[in-house]
Structure formats: structure tokens, C-alpha cells
Amino acid sequence: MATAFGGPEVLEVIDEQLPAPGVGQVVVEVRAVGVNPIDYKRYSGAFGDDPSTLPQRLGLEASGVVTAVGPDAVGPQGPITVGDEVVVYAPGVYASAVVVPAAAVLPKPAGLVWEHAAGILATGLTAWDALERIRLQEGETVVIHGAAGGVGLLAVQLAKARGATVIGTAREVNHDYLRSLGATPVVYGHGLVERVREAAPGGVDAAIDTVGTDEAADVSLELVPEKQRVVTIAGFERAARDGFVAIGGPDPESARIRESARIPLLELADAGTVVTVIAKTFPLAEAARAHTELAASHASGKFILIP
Ligand SMILES: NC(=O)c1ccc[n+]([C@@H]2O[C@H](COP(=O)([O-])OP(=O)(O)OC[C@H]3O[C@@H](n4cnc5c(N)ncnc54)[C@H](OP(=O)(O)O)[C@@H]3O)[C@@H](O)[C@H]2O)c1
Structure with missing residues (x-):
């Protein structure tokens, strides 16, 4: 989590008790997390430095396995059950496990390994x-x-x-x-x-x-x-x-296009029409190092964190 505004040195690993999933929520044990420049821009102060927004849990995209399901947890492609292998597109996924809305959980394409599934959506x-x-x-x-x-x-x-x-x-x-x-x-x-x-x-x-x-x-x-x-x-x-x-930010047109493209994009990835290039993987606890390297000139492709 980002515990202050600044450079990657403000990131800390924090132990938290995971709450039980509420209505429409599921728990996902995270296998891989995609890293994006927005992750370090958020705590850099580029989007404001209101201390009431701290600490910030980072991340937008991950892959993992569903370990618990709350009442009425229906994803965009139907009911979600324990054991499902999934892709998550939701804020705050730099974690070993997360509680997320079922609406943000899509089936992981069978043809994608965890790293590729985690790094394709954003x-x-x-x-x-x-x-x-x-x-x-x-x-x-x-x-x-x-x-x-x-x-x-x-x-x-x-x-x-x-x-x-x-x-x-x-x-x-x-x-x-x-x-x-x-x-x-x-x-x-x-x-x-x-x-x-x-x-x-x-x-x-x-x-x-x-x-x-x-x-x-x-x-x-x-x-x-x-x-x-x-x-x-x-x-x-x-x-x-x-x-x-x-494009980007709180733009309703972008939100509409991106939401409707989630499933077709995963289908193209499953078919091998588009591939995610993985530049480098890091342990989740070394997210600060990943951010430092991503902000500098780096190898082509995505950085991935492994919890
Ligand atoms: N608005 C949105 O919705 C949205 C969504 C995602 C990302 N973004 C933003 O988009 C930017 C790119 O994100 P990303 O994930 O693609 O980052 P990235 O993986 O770090 O890629 C940036 C690429 O830019 C190239 N580059 C560096 N300097 C350049 C220059 N002067 N001219 C041309 N290319 C140059 C680098 O390629 P070489 O190695 O070939 O130099 C590098 O691979 C970031 O600022 C990110 O925050 C915005």
C-alpha cells in the first residue's frame, strides 16, 4: 500500500484481516497482478495529495482463484463458484487475496497462464x-x-x-x-x-x-x-x-467501451489473436522496485507481480 505521497519508497506491505464477502462480492486468492504506470502515478501526487485518501491499496488488474462467494454473487458471465479461475478488473488488487464485486470478475480464458491473464485487461x-x-x-x-x-x-x-x-x-x-x-x-x-x-x-x-x-x-x-x-x-x-x-479518467464513453470490450478482448487473447508480452515478473513485496523500473526506460511489455 502507499502510506504517503511520494516515490516508490512510500510503499509498505501491510497485514490486514480479509472481511467475509458481502452481497454481490467474492473473495479471490490472487495468483498474479498486472502493473501499470497509473499505479505509481496515483501516489506520486500527480492526481492530488489529499491525505484522507491514504493509505492507498494499488492495482487494477489481477488473476486468481475464487475462495469464497457472498450472496447473489453473479458475474458478467453468470454465477461464480468457489474454485473458479478468474480475471479481476477492479481497484486495489495489490494483495494476496481481495474481496471484489462479482461484476468485476470474469472467467480466466483456459489458454492463458496466470501472468498473461493478469496483464491483458488494463x-x-x-x-x-x-x-x-x-x-x-x-x-x-x-x-x-x-x-x-x-x-x-x-x-x-x-x-x-x-x-x-x-x-x-x-x-x-x-x-x-x-x-x-x-x-x-x-x-x-x-x-x-x-x-x-x-x-x-x-x-x-x-x-x-x-x-x-x-x-x-x-x-x-x-x-x-x-x-x-x-x-x-x-x-x-x-x-x-x-x-x-x-481518453481515460472518469469518462462515461470510455467506461462504456471498456466494459463492453472485456469479454471480446479475453476471447481474442484465448484464441491467440492478441498476446500479452511479459517484460518482467517481481514478487508482490517488491512492488516498489517494479515501479522504479517501470518509470525508467525498460524492456518492452508488461510487468507482473506475484504474491
Ligand atoms: N488514459 C488512459 O486510459 C490510460 C490507460 C493506460 C495507460 N495510460 C498512460 O499511458 C502511458 C503508457 O502506458 P504503458 O502502460 O503503455 O507504459 P509503458 O509500458 O511504460 O510504455 C511506454 C512506452 O513509451 C515508449 N517511449 C518512451 N519515450 C518515448 C518517446 N519519447 N516517444 C515514443 N515512445 C516513447 C517506450 O518504448 P521504447 O522502449 O520503444 O522507448 C515505452 O515502452 C502512461 O503514461 C500511462 O499512465 C493511460
């Missing part, structure tokens, strides 16, 4: 939301900034599954992997707009920015004819200033 639903907002169609060309990141890799795969041509910006070390996913990689930095033009001689229809830099905004706005087909998940100030789309 990044995958964000990518799905972004693709919906830019209305990407088969045969179109999209630029994805930060294509080798957690969200970027899912956006690349989902865009390819829609039949789009994908240009992805990334460090050179990640280019071979992006090529293996069917994307055309280009290095970000000075001269990016020319490199993208060369990679997409027929033009660019839409852009997804997962990094929030001025470069990503400038290049997207220069290449995409329609501002409403440029979406960012991280560059909120530029989006407000320049009139392109920003």
Missing part, C-alpha cells in the same frame, strides 16, 4: 478504447506512438486484427518484435514526421499517442487530416489545447 481495454475513438477501419493506416509499450503492443495487435497498416514508433531495440507483429517500426525523435511519411507513402488516416510528448502530438496533427482521428492516452494538455481526443 492495457488491452485502453488500446481497444483508442481504436474505437479513431474509428479505425480495414485497409487504413494508423501511427501508434510508443508501439512497444504495454498499451502500444496491444494497440498494434488489435489494429492488425482490424486489417489496418500500422506504423509504430519505438526504440530500435524493439523493432524486430514490432515487425514480427506485422507493424512497420520507426525510431522516434528528430525527423520522425519524414520517417513516417516514408513508411506510409499513401498517407496516415489516424494516430494513437501512448506517450504524451509534444513530438507525438505534433507529428500526429501534421499527418492525420482529421483531428478527431488523433487520440492520446497521456497528452491531456495538448489534446485540450489543440482539440484532439484524450
